[in-house]
Amino acid sequence: MREQTVVTLREALFNEVFKPGDKLVERKLAEQTGVSRTSIREALSQLESEGLVTRVAGKGMFVTRLSEREVRQIYEARAILESAMARLFVERASQEQMDELARRISEAGETDTSELARQHAEKLDAVWDIIMQGAGNDITRQMTFLLHGRVTYLRTVTTRVASAERRRNTMALLHGIFDALRARDADLAEKLTRGYVERSAAFALSLLRDSGQNAKSSSRKQRIDT
Incomplete structure (x- = not known):
């Protein structure tokens, strides 16, 4: 489930369903994908390691905006x-x-x-x-x-x-x-x-x-x- 969630979110990022700078809210992503917030959290951690999303202290996860x-x-x-x-x-x-x-x-x-x-x-x-x-x-x-x-x-x-x-x-x-x-x-x-x-x-x-x-x-x- 975690791997499938990673694939789903990665493809959404590549296809610009979520734009650079967009905030990624676990609850909304869980509702949109039909998986648990735990799976979403683990998937976002994987995408963070790939540089596709960025964690901002105290604010949450955002789609990486490349300079x-x-x-x-x-x-x-x-x-x-x-x-x-x-x-x-x-x-x-x-x-x-x-x-x-x-x-x-x-x-x-x-x-x-x-x-x-x-x-x-x-x-x-x-x-x-x-x-x-x-x-x-x-x-x-x-x-x-x-x-x-x-x-x-x-x-x-x-x-x-x-x-x-x-x-x-x-x-x-x-x-x-x-x-x-x-x-x-x-x-x-x-x-x-x-x-x-x-x-x-x-x-x-x-x-x-x-x-x-x-x-x-x-x-x-x-x-x-x-």
């Missing part, structure tokens, strides 16, 4: 870890893992324009999970798990607003990374992976700045209307 600094740091960590994993994948991945990676990239490229952003983000998650597996470094996989929730959240948000052209460019970059991995070119795979993450970072940060500017504009309008 520009935090988003930049998340992508910096991704660039370091994922580019290193691409290099290790070249050195250690089996042919079976290479074939599985090709299949996962193909599936991600088949995303229909009407498909939910969350589903597409899951397919991209699966691509990078295979790369992590093929890299064969369990300690690094544990490190990336600490970022996983926030990375998937950002990936879902950016996918939701990405244009069809941007998605095509994303897939072209993934295919380029795969070609380097298949050719066992560690230097190129590492370089392309870092570029892929830095491109994602620039897009996410631009969205964050735009949302901040819109929020300020809305706030000023409300004061004027008042």
Whole structure:
């Protein structure tokens, strides 16, 4: 029950049923999900460990509102870890893992324009999970798990607003990374992976700045209307 509750609440966060900054009230969540407040409390603790919710002393739990600094740091960590994993994948991945990676990239490229952003983000998650597996470094996989929730959240948000052209460019970059991995070119795979993450970072940060500017504009309008 606890795990199912975690999954339910996590998906609600990824799909922005609850917005950044929203307060999460145990009683209301229990009524909405039909589970006990104990299960809700345990699930929120798990989501807090993933960085998706934040506990404010004396006030309760809130949906994490990522700052520009935090988003930049998340992508910096991704660039370091994922580019290193691409290099290790070249050195250690089996042919079976290479074939599985090709299949996962193909599936991600088949995303229909009407498909939910969350589903597409899951397919991209699966691509990078295979790369992590093929890299064969369990300690690094544990490190990336600490970022996983926030990375998937950002990936879902950016996918939701990405244009069809941007998605095509994303897939072209993934295919380029795969070609380097298949050719066992560690230097190129590492370089392309870092570029892929830095491109994602620039897009996410631009969205964050735009949302901040819109929020300020809305706030000023409300004061004027008042």
